[in-house]
Amino acid sequence: xxxxxxxxxxxxxxxxxxxxxxxxxxxxxxxxxxxxxxxxxxxxxxxxxxxxxxxxxxxxxxxxxxxxxxxxxxxxxxxxxxxxxxxxxxxxxxxxxxxxxxxxxxxxxxxxxxxxxxxxxxxxxxxxxxxxxxxxxxxxxxxxxxxxxxxxxxxxxxxxxxxxxxxxxxxxxxxxxxxxxxxxxxxxxxxxxxxxxxxxxxxxxxxxxxxxxxxxxxxxxxxxxxxxxxxxxxxxxxxxxxxxxxxxxxxxxxxxxxxxxxxxxxxxxxxxxxxxxxxxxxxxxxxxxxxxxxxxxxxxxxxxxxxxxxxxxxxxxxxxxxxxxxxxxxxxxxxxxxxxxxxxxxxxxxxxxxxxxxxxxxxxxxxxxxxxxxxxxxxxxxxxxxxxxxxxxxxxxxxxxxxxxxxxxxxxxxxxxxxxxxxxx
Numbered sequence: 001x002x003x004x005x006x007x008x009x010x011x012x013x014x015x016x017x018x019x020x021x022x023x024x025x026x027x028x029x030x031x032x033x034x035x036x037x038x039x040x041x042x043x044x045x046x047x048x049x050x051x052x053x054x055x056x057x058x059x060x061x062x063x064x065x066x067x068x069x070x071x072x073x074x075x076x077x078x079x080x081x082x083x084x085x086x087x088x089x090x091x092x093x094x095x096x097x098x099x100x101x102x103x104x105x106x107x108x109x110x111x112x113x114x115x116x117x118x119x120x121x122x123x124x125x126x127x128x129x130x131x132x133x134x135x136x137x138x139x140x141x142x143x144x145x146x147x148x149x150x151x152x153x154x155x156x157x158x159x160x161x162x163x164x165x166x167x168x169x170x171x172x173x174x175x176x177x178x179x180x181x182x183x184x185x186x187x188x189x190x191x192x193x194x195x196x197x198x199x200x201x202x203x204x205x206x207x208x209x210x211x212x213x214x215x216x217x218x219x220x221x222x223x224x225x226x227x228x229x230x231x232x233x234x235x236x237x238x239x240x241x242x243x244x245x246x247x248x249x250x251x252x253x254x255x256x257x258x259x260x261x262x263x264x265x266x267x268x269x270x271x272x273x274x275x276x277x278x279x280x281x282x283x284x285x286x287x288x289x290x291x292x293x294x295x296x297x298x299x300x301x302x303x304x305x306x307x308x309x310x311x312x313x314x315x316x317x318x319x320x321x322x323x324x325x326x327x328x329x330x331x332x333x334x335x336x337x338x339x340x341x342x343x344x345x346x347x348x349x350x351x352x353x354x355x356x357x358x359x360x361x362x363x364x365x366x367x368x369x370x371x372x373x374x375x376x377x378x379x380x381x382x383x384x385x386x387x388x389x390x391x392x393x394x395x396x397x398x399x400x401x402x403x404x405x406x407x408x409x410x411x412x413x414x415x416x417x418x419x420x421x422x423x424x425x
Contacts, residue, residue: 004408004411004412004415005195007415007425008301008411008414008415009386011221011415012107013188014172014411014414014415015159016279017170017171017414018171018223019353020170021167021171021172021173021178024163024166024167024175025152025178025182027163028163028179028182028183029062029186030064030065030183030294031070031071031156031160032061032062032063032069032071032186033069033131034065034070034071035067035068035070035312036069036070036072036140036152036153038138038141038293039137039138039149040082040136040137040138040139041066041137042137043135043136043137043415044065044067044068044131044132044137052220053129053276053332054131054278054303056270056274057073057074058394059183059184059187059396060074060075060076060079060180060183060184060276061073061074061076061183062074062186063183063186063187063188063190064183065128067221068137070152070153070156071135071156071157071370072128072156073106073121073124073128073153073156073157073162074155074157074160074179074180074183075157075176075179076124076157076181076186077114077117077118077121077157077160077161078117078161078164078176078275079176079180080117080120080124081114081116081117081120081269081302082113084116085109085113087113087325089109090325090326090409095312095337112321115162117158117161118154118158118313120329121153121154121157121158122150122154123155123156124157125149125150125157126150127151128153128188129146129153132149133325137174141376142252148171160179161176163179164173164176164178164179167179171404172410172411173403173407173410173411174403174406174410176181177403177406178403180399180403181399181403181404181407182401184396184400185400187396187410188344193211195387197210198339198386198387202346203384203386204386204387205293208385208386208387212377212381212385215391219374219377220401221399222370223374223397223398223401224401224405225261225316226367226370226404226414227257227259227267227401227402228256228405229257229259230254230255230256230257230258231255231258231359231362232254232255232256232344233251233253233254233256233359234251234252234253234343234344235254235336235342235343236251236341236342236344237252237339237340237341238252238340238341239288244258249363254332256287256327256360258326258363258367258370259320259367259370259371259398260323260326261318261322261323261326261364261367263371263395263399263402264318264322265316265318265319265322266315266369266370266371266374266375268315268394269314269315269318270395272314273299273300273307273311273314274300276288276292276300277292277293277300280292282291284286292342298422303382303383304381307379308376308379311372311375311376312372312375315370315375316369316370316371317374318364318368319364319365319367319368319371320361320364320368321361323364324360324364324365325369327356327360329352329353329354329356329357329360330353331358332352332353333348333349333350333352333353333356336348337349337352339418341423343355345357351401372395372397374395375395400422
């Protein structure tokens with residue numbers, strides 16, 4: 001990794017891209033510390049730690065929601081729009097056809113996604129304003145102040161999305177992913193301070209801290225292995241004759257990543273499980289809120305065994321569902337057959353599609369079990385250790401590893417491209 005960074009720094013164009021990326025990250029972190037005027041951020045701190053969706057949004061925004069800075073919504077509107085359009089592309093034939101039209105089709109879908117992100121940002125800013133009012137952080141607000149808050153949150157989120165696009169074009173890696181990565185990693189110093197305070201107050205001892213560190217390292221290694229793991233379906237292409245010579249006949253494979261839909265499944269499962277608790281925040285004294293948090297029949301009561309079981313089942317289900325709608329065995333089998341290819345030992349056509357379907361099912365279940373383990377890790381740390389308020393997030397670790405590996409692959413591909421360019425000259 002360090003050698004890759006050193007080699008990239010020696011290339012003037014890559015050095016400029018790295019500097020530009022660092023400067024944009026500095027702008028993002030600066031905006032996270034600019035508060036929205038008139039809002040009592042102290043009233044929102046506890047709200048973001050209640051185990052609802054707000055805690056996840058606070059993590060994705062790098063703590064900007066709990067401090068209610070201008071970047072409080074982060075790039076969450078764009079993430080929601082991207083997830084929506086990834087599903088609509090599968091469900092709506094015109095969008096599906098557009099996705100098959102190459103680069104131009106993808107650009108059009110990206111444009112539609114940005115338009116949807118603006119609409120979602122407006123709705124989410126209004127919801128965030130209601131959250132602030134419900135928490136008592138905005139007493140006696142005037143109509144103009146409400147308008148300014150909604151306008152500030154919306155424009156700041158769109159500006160953040162624009163910065164992400166600039167990083168993608170003029171920097172290194174995917175800009176939106178890097179913004180999320182930086183926001184999550186920025187919480188690390190706060191976590192270290194929290195652990196130190198627990199040690200200072202004799203809540204935990206050094207042995208427990210070492211064990212937590214060893215467990216975190218183990219989870220980190222597991223995440224890396226799962227992220228890099230893939231099931232390879234071998235494909236053999238028949239040789240073709242032309243002018244008395246034989247061409248082709250090479251062997252290749254179809255890679256299916258075990259963790260291709262893990263993060264999406266966790267987000268879906270988290271949304272379903274925490275949506276009732278999020279609604280109960282707005283009606284705290286209602287019978288519904290009491291049922292969600294205290295009833296023995298409620299599967300949404302946090303930190304309970306029934307909550308963990310339902311959450312794990314949902315994550316596995318959404319992993320399978322997302323894999324089913326993303327990969328299409330019939331099209332894959334048809335494309336292999338059109339290219340004069342076949343899977344060794346499997347007849348072309350429908351048997352090939354059935355075989356691919358079985359492989360996808362097994363990989364989806366295995367990936368779902370892994371994603372469920374990652375999703376439930378913070379609950380286990382909270383319930384079985386003294387680290388009650390530590391922001392230990394397996395989902396955050398999954399995102400960080402994925403973005404870091406993607407960043408390094410992008411950097412290495414840039415180096416290889418420039419190496420061959422210089423060689424050809």
